[in-house]
Amino acid sequence: xxxxxxxxxxxxxxxxxxxxxxxxxxxxxxxxxxxxxxxxxxxxxxxxxxxxxxxxxxxxxxxxxxxxxxxxxxxxxxxxxxxxxxxxxxxxxxxxxxxxxxxxxxxxxxxxxxxxxxxxxxxxxxxxxxxxxxxxxxxxxxxxxxxxxxxxxxxxxxxxxxxxxxxxxx
Amino acid sequence: xxxxxxxxxxxxxxxxxxxxxxxxxxxxxxxxxxxxxxxxxxxxxxxxxxxxxxxxxxxxxxxxxxxxxxxxxxxxxxxxxxxxxxxxxxxxxxxxxxxxxxxxxxxxxxxxxxxxxxxxxxxxxxxxxxxxxxxxxxxxxxxxxxxxxxxxxxxxxxxxxxxxxxxxxx
Numbered sequence: 001x002x003x004x005x006x007x008x009x010x011x012x013x014x015x016x017x018x019x020x021x022x023x024x025x026x027x028x029x030x031x032x033x034x035x036x037x038x039x040x041x042x043x044x045x046x047x048x049x050x051x052x053x054x055x056x057x058x059x060x061x062x063x064x065x066x067x068x069x070x071x072x073x074x075x076x077x078x079x080x081x082x083x084x085x086x087x088x089x090x091x092x093x094x095x096x097x098x099x100x101x102x103x104x105x106x107x108x109x110x111x112x113x114x115x116x117x118x119x120x121x122x123x124x125x126x127x128x129x130x131x132x133x134x135x136x137x138x139x140x141x142x143x144x145x146x147x148x149x150x151x152x153x154x155x156x157x158x159x160x161x162x163x164x165x166x167x168x169x170x
Numbered sequence: 171x172x173x174x175x176x177x178x179x180x181x182x183x184x185x186x187x188x189x190x191x192x193x194x195x196x197x198x199x200x201x202x203x204x205x206x207x208x209x210x211x212x213x214x215x216x217x218x219x220x221x222x223x224x225x226x227x228x229x230x231x232x233x234x235x236x237x238x239x240x241x242x243x244x245x246x247x248x249x250x251x252x253x254x255x256x257x258x259x260x261x262x263x264x265x266x267x268x269x270x271x272x273x274x275x276x277x278x279x280x281x282x283x284x285x286x287x288x289x290x291x292x293x294x295x296x297x298x299x300x301x302x303x304x305x306x307x308x309x310x311x312x313x314x315x316x317x318x319x320x321x322x323x324x325x326x327x328x329x330x331x332x333x334x335x336x337x338x339x340x
Contacts, residue, residue: 128336139309
């Protein structure tokens with residue numbers, strides 16, 4: 001399995017974690033008798049995305065990385081979500097697209113030239129795009145989703161973030 | 171250049187960014203007339219590492235990833251830092267170690283079996299270690315360094331986080 005494909009599989013795993021964190025957030029809000037939608041509008045700096053937009057950003061970063069590196073078209077997911085159920089449906093839609101891609105779709109991905117919409121006239125090599133942009137951005141937004149919830153008292157720990165590891169016996 | 175080596179080069183670049191964020195933090199504290207050491211003790215959840223420990227974690231994650239994946243011994247950096255100057259010296263020491271490693275040191279890194287001190291009797295394949303543990307952990311702590319400063323009013327933006335990209339003309 002190529003490291004490009006493995007990185008994207010890991011993003012898929014992390015997006016599944018985000019869904020589990022949101023489930024914990026709903027239970028936390030219920031236990032404390034507040035509307036879970038309050039969390040969707042929570043943010044850690046006034047000029048930064050709130051939780052809902054951070055989840056959209058996680059999905060988009062993973063979706064576009066998978067699309068750009070495989071040469072497949074990314075499905076359109078307009079940012080219309082407003083509720084927890086809607087944002088969890090967005091996660092499902094993102095995962096459904098990622099599930100369509102197979103290891104063979106990423107053959108030659110490291111040397112594929114990627115075009116960035118905000119950089120007309122320029123391209124970036126697939127391996128540079130993955131290491132310099134897609135991965136740092138994906139983990140940035142994922143960590144902020146985790147942290148906004150953590151800051152608001154949702155009972156999350158490092159194990160919820162990392163999840164299971166492919167350990168082997170010595 | 172292998173994707174393993176490129177990922178570690180990117181971590182080196184990000185640790186350089188962290189140093190620049192700390193410099194901005196010092197300037198911010200001076201402009202607002204508060205002791206910059208206050209920021210070193212700042213945290214976003216009461217049972218989470220404060221800034222100083224987050225920077226140590228960034229350095230350690232990058233150092234151990236480079237060491238485990240190259241088979242080289244990691245230098246010891248005991249967590250004794252207490253001041254901004256000391257934590258910036260730690261960053262320098264970490265970067266100095268990372269600078270000693272060359273692309274050839276990571277030949278076969280993806281299939282190298284890595285031992286984890288907290289998992290006796292188990293090993294993890296280099297590629298799994300990098301994608302499931304080293305990268306998610308590195309960006310977790312890096313994002314928290316960024317976010318603790320951002321939450322406390324230091325003027326940082328996404329450009330400070332991502333830095334320059336290896337763009338090419340079309």
